[in-house]
Amino acid sequence: xxxxxxxxxxxxxxxxxxxxxxxxxxxxxxxxxxxxxxxxxxxxxxxxxxxxxxxxxxxxxxxxxxxxxxxxxxxxxxxxxxxxxxxxxxxxxxxxxxxxxxxxxxxxxxxxxxxxxxxxxxxxxxxxxxxxxxxxxxxxxxxxxxxxxxxxxxxxxxxxxxxxxxxxxxxxxxxxxxxxxxxxxxxxxxxxxxxxxxxxxxxxxxxxxxxxxxxxxxxxxxxxxxxxxxxxxxxxxxxxxxxxxxxxxxxxxxxxxxxxxxxxxxxxxxxxxxxxxxxxxxxxxxxxxxxxxxxxxxxxxxxxxxxxxxxxxxxxxxxxxxxxxxxxxxxxxxxxxxxxxxxxxxxxxxxxxxxxxxxxxxxxxxxxxxxxxxxxxxxxxxxxxxxxxxxxxxxxxxxxxxxxxxxxxxxxxxxxxxxxxxxxxxxxxxxxxxxxxxxxxxxxxxxxxxxxxxxxxxxxxxxxxxxxxxxxxxxxxxxxxxxxxxxxxxxxxxxxxxxxxxxxxxxxxxxxxxxxxxxxxxxxxxxxxxxxxxxxxxxxxxxxxxxxxxxxxxxxxxxxxxxxxxxxxxxxxxxxxxxxxxxxxxxxxxxxxxxxxxxxxxxxxxx
Amino acid sequence: xxxxxxxxxxxxxxxxxxxxxxxxxxxxxxxxxxxxxxxxxxxxxxxxxxxxxxxxxxxxxxxxxxxxxxxxxxxxxxxxxxxxxxxxxxxxxxxxxxxxxxxxxxxxxxxxxxxxxxxxxxxxxxxxxxxxxxxxxxxxxxxxxxxxxxxxxxxxxxxxxxxxxxxxxxxxxxxxxxxxxxxxxxxxxxxxxxxxxxxxxxxxxxxxxxxxxxxxxxxxxxxxxxxxxxxxxxxxxxxxxxxxxxxxxxxxxxxxxxxxxxxxxxxxxxxxxxxxxxxxxxxxxxxxxxxxxxxxxxxxx
Numbered sequence: 019x020x021x022x023x024x025x026x027x028x029x030x031x032x033x034x035x036x037x038x039x040x041x042x043x044x045x046x047x048x049x050x051x052x053x054x055x056x057x058x059x060x061x062x063x064x065x066x067x068x069x070x071x072x073x074x075x076x077x078x079x080x081x082x083x084x085x086x087x088x089x090x091x092x093x094x095x096x097x098x099x100x101x102x103x104x105x106x107x108x109x110x111x112x113x114x115x116x117x118x119x120x121x122x123x124x125x126x127x128x129x130x131x132x133x134x135x136x137x138x139x140x141x142x143x144x145x146x147x148x149x150x151x152x153x154x155x156x157x158x159x160x161x162x163x164x165x166x167x168x169x170x171x172x173x174x175x176x177x178x179x180x181x182x183x184x185x186x187x188x189x190x191x192x193x194x195x196x197x198x199x200x201x202x203x204x205x206x207x208x209x210x211x212x213x214x215x216x217x218x219x220x221x222x223x224x225x226x227x228x229x230x231x232x233x234x235x236x237x238x239x240x241x242x243x244x245x246x247x248x249x250x251x252x253x254x255x256x257x258x259x260x261x262x263x264x265x266x267x268x269x270x271x272x273x274x275x276x277x278x279x280x281x282x283x284x285x286x287x288x289x290x291x292x293x294x295x296x297x298x299x300x301x302x303x304x305x306x307x308x309x310x311x312x313x314x315x316x317x318x319x320x321x322x323x324x325x326x327x328x329x330x331x332x333x334x335x336x337x338x339x340x341x342x343x344x345x346x347x348x349x350x351x352x353x354x355x356x357x358x359x360x361x362x363x364x365x366x367x368x369x370x371x372x373x374x375x376x377x378x379x380x381x382x383x384x385x386x387x388x389x390x391x392x393x394x395x396x397x398x399x400x401x402x403x404x405x406x407x408x409x410x411x412x413x414x415x416x417x418x419x420x421x422x423x424x425x426x427x428x429x430x431x432x433x434x435x436x437x438x439x440x441x442x443x444x445x446x447x448x449x450x451x452x453x454x455x456x457x458x459x460x461x462x463x464x465x466x467x468x469x470x471x472x473x474x475x476x477x478x479x480x481x482x483x484x485x486x487x488x489x490x491x492x493x494x495x496x497x498x499x500x501x502x503x504x505x506x507x508x509x510x511x512x513x514x515x516x517x518x519x520x521x522x523x524x525x526x527x528x529x530x531x532x533x534x535x536x537x538x539x540x541x542x543x544x545x546x547x548x549x550x551x552x553x554x555x556x557x558x559x560x561x562x563x564x565x566x567x568x569x570x571x572x573x574x575x576x577x578x579x580x581x582x583x584x585x586x587x588x589x590x591x592x593x594x595x596x597x598x599x600x601x602x603x604x605x606x607x608x609x610x611x612x613x614x615x616x617x618x619x620x621x622x623x624x625x
Numbered sequence: 626x627x628x629x630x631x632x633x634x635x636x637x638x639x640x641x642x643x644x645x646x647x648x649x650x651x652x653x654x655x656x657x658x659x660x661x662x663x664x665x666x667x668x669x670x671x672x673x674x675x676x677x678x679x680x681x682x683x684x685x686x687x688x689x690x691x692x693x694x695x696x697x698x699x700x701x702x703x704x705x706x707x708x709x710x711x712x713x714x715x716x717x718x719x720x721x722x723x724x725x726x727x728x729x730x731x732x733x734x735x736x737x738x739x740x741x742x743x744x745x746x747x748x749x750x751x752x753x754x755x756x757x758x759x760x761x762x763x764x765x766x767x768x769x770x771x772x773x774x775x776x777x778x779x780x781x782x783x784x785x786x787x788x789x790x791x792x793x794x795x796x797x798x799x800x801x802x803x804x805x806x807x808x809x810x811x812x813x814x815x816x817x818x819x820x821x822x823x824x825x826x827x828x829x830x831x832x833x834x835x836x837x838x839x840x841x842x843x844x845x846x847x848x849x850x851x852x853x854x855x856x857x858x859x860x861x862x863x864x865x866x867x868x869x870x871x872x873x874x875x876x877x878x879x880x881x882x883x884x885x886x887x888x889x890x891x892x893x894x895x896x897x898x899x900x901x902x903x904x905x906x907x908x909x910x911x912x913x914x915x916x917x918x919x920x921x922x923x924x925x926x
Binding site for chain 2: 046047048049050051052053054055056057058059060061063075
């Protein structure tokens with residue numbers, strides 16, 4: 019037992035004035051009595067009262083001295099301490115989405131506060147939170163009050179993730195500390211590969227239904243329409259009925275019911291026609307109408323492209339075939355630029371830049387940027403100008419998205435140049451079309467979401483523009499080039515970090531539920547990398563406008579509460595009492611004793 | 626409302642006296658006839674015993690029925706009733722005038738005088754000789770000897786006097802009473818017995834002179850269980866002696882035990898010396914004292 023404030027015992031000198039007050043005789047009340055015979059005999063029979071008689075109300079004195087002693091002990095702040103050595107403790111607190119189950123995170127906080135309350139004078143505690151990625155909530159500190167304040171401000175996130183990263187970080191923190199080390203993991207189940215850690219598990223197995231995944235893509239046959247894919251999961255011990263509501267911009271448009279067996283995960287898909295996407299923000303929400311243990315996974319959200327055309331810059335001389343093919347797709351807005359007017363900065367304002375048999379000076383494969391680009395005829399991959407024997411154009415990857423609904427029969431080339439397939443491992447190359455065995459169409463995906471399509475023949479060097487499949491092929495190419503960019507910017511998993519580009523900023527708070535169908539309000543935003551912890555729609559503002567980011571947990575492990583296990587049946591109430599520091603117990607005892615003394619005094623028992 | 630000095634012996638009080646009779650436990654020799662039976666055989670109508678006839682006996686007392694059955698002359702003996710000499714001693718010391726904080730009852734001295742009046746009334750009604758005394762440290766006043774109901778008014782006149790008392794001295798008072806009485810009889814002592822020198826010597830003086838003693842022990846409820854608590858400076862109302870006391874519940878409990886011990890000692894002393902003992906609390910009803918307590922203790926019939 020140690021005392022954090024031993025100087026408090028100097029206040030023990032207060033016992034002396036208390037004793038003097040009880041020894042001091044106040045003016046006695048004069049009272050005439052018939053005879054002192056019996057009083058004298060009583061006092062003679064009780065000789066010890068001559069000594070105790072000097073003390074007024076000895077019971078009251080004893081009680082007050084006990085109260086003083088308890089208060090002194092409380093002020094001295096006693097602490098349990100098995101040794102005087104320095105001890106460092108890292109508390110890893112699971113703040114992942116599944117800790118949102120009713121009462122679970124509160125239990126975890128109580129357990130953490132209990133650890134903090136048992137800090138000795140030489141002990142330090144650091145707190146790590148695990149919410150998608152490990153986060154240092156508090157570095158090593160001996161200030162129990164500050165640690166408890168930080169703990170009380172925490173709440174679980176909507177993120178998933180793995181505890182291993184937090185454990186690695188915790189061990190690194192401990193490695194830098196001398197003396198005794200202690201690693202405590204507080205979560206709803208035991209963490210694997212943590213034999214060196216003390217585990218405190220809270221929570222209990224609970225049934226749960228979840229929307230695990232919500233994804234969308236343009237319908238290949240009609241890129242302005244959207245195809246949805248939803249995955250539902252039943253993490254219950256019994257079969258459950260689920261009712262899924264789909265809404266767009268806050269307006270429900272579909273309601274489906276399912277009977278899910280225990281543990282079953284079921285996929286469903288549906289199509290949103292382009293007419294519904296002609297206007298609005300495109301906020302799509304898939305929501306389970308029934309309430310259960312976890313709220314965060316009862317809905318998932320996505321942002322659909324609405325009323326937007328892909329902006330394509332066509333750079334080249336007059337090419338009516340290509341121009342008309344682009345204009346044939348109403349989802350594409352094409353602008354034409356002569357080669358002499360080209361500036362490298364012009365491409366930033368367009369979704370796709372198409373170079374028609376013309377290549378900017380000095381543009382090589384190594385200097386390709388992240389802007390989606392389409393090259394017809396002259397490309398960065400056939401700069402050598404090596405001709406090949408013209409032949410028929412043949413599909414080499416029948417399931418390539420560039421060839422959806424494209425019929426390639428009897429298409430002959432009159433002139434073509436040989437490609438040099440890039441050897442850079444960062445780029446993934448596919449070859450949907452060949453001619454005479456040589457690559458004739460290359461689709462490349464590179465770093466930074468860069469996409470490039472290179473076509474080894476000029477539009478006028480084949481009979482392809484005369485075919486029905488040509489505008490479909492051009493449309494497929496444009497949408498494929500623009501798709502990755504749009505899709506990657508519109509979705510994020512909770513716990514992930516959003517990296518704003520130059521001039522971009524992201525709202526720190528998600529859109530409120532009632533704002534989905536209405537106007538948005540100004541909110542704090544961040545221009546630096548921002549870790550998104552809550553599900554919802556986040557607005558990203560840029561120099562050319564704004565777009566929205568849909569954030570979902572999308573982690574089946576977070577929705578499955580069947581593996582939760584409670585370490586003990588200690589109720590939060592008793593645990594909260596047990597977490598009281600010794601000085602609080604002593605102060606409480608002093609208060610109770612004070613009340614007893616007050617009652618006894620008023621009942622004249624202590625006189 | 627407790628009676629005060631002005632109406633201490635009002636009409637209601639006198640009416641109640643008619644319903645009780647003095648009860649004696651012993652027979653005494655006397656010179657005058659009375660309702661009390663003597664150890665002597667006399668000429669009253671109460672049969673006592675038989676004995677053989679001897680010459681000189683009054684032939685009118687021969688029981689001829691027995692002679693007819695057994696042919697022996699047997700004398701029929703009758704008890705001779707004699708008058709009783711009753712002395713009532715009333716403690717008039719300062720402690721008898723003391724009353725506790727509870728004013729709902731009379732002081733002990735007032736009750737003692739009422740009880741003395743009742744006892745005198747019963748004695749006069751039985752044609753006994755009655756005499757009353759006030760005493761404190763000594764015999765203060767003597768009423769003279771009364772006999773017959775008409776003398777009861779003299780008794781009341783004597784009792785209406787309220788001699789201011791001083792310290793109690795049972796020994797001196799009762800010894801002086803015993804020495805001054807030529808005839809033995811019933812001595813009724815009404816006192817709180819709060820004599821620091823003890824009660825034994827005074828009462829022994831009466832018992833030793835063959836008085837039949839009955840002690841009526843009066844105490845105020847405030848004496849038996851003092852209600853005051855805290856730091857007190859107690860002053861004896863007789864000696865003006867002062868005593869500092871912290872009247873805690875424990876001390877008050879010890880005090881009550883001491884009072885009980887005192888009462889028990891007094892009662893056992895009386896029992897050992899063939900004296901009667903009645904305890905009277907000052908807050909008790911007068912009727913109940915006479916009809917219940919005195920009857921229970923054999924003082925009245």
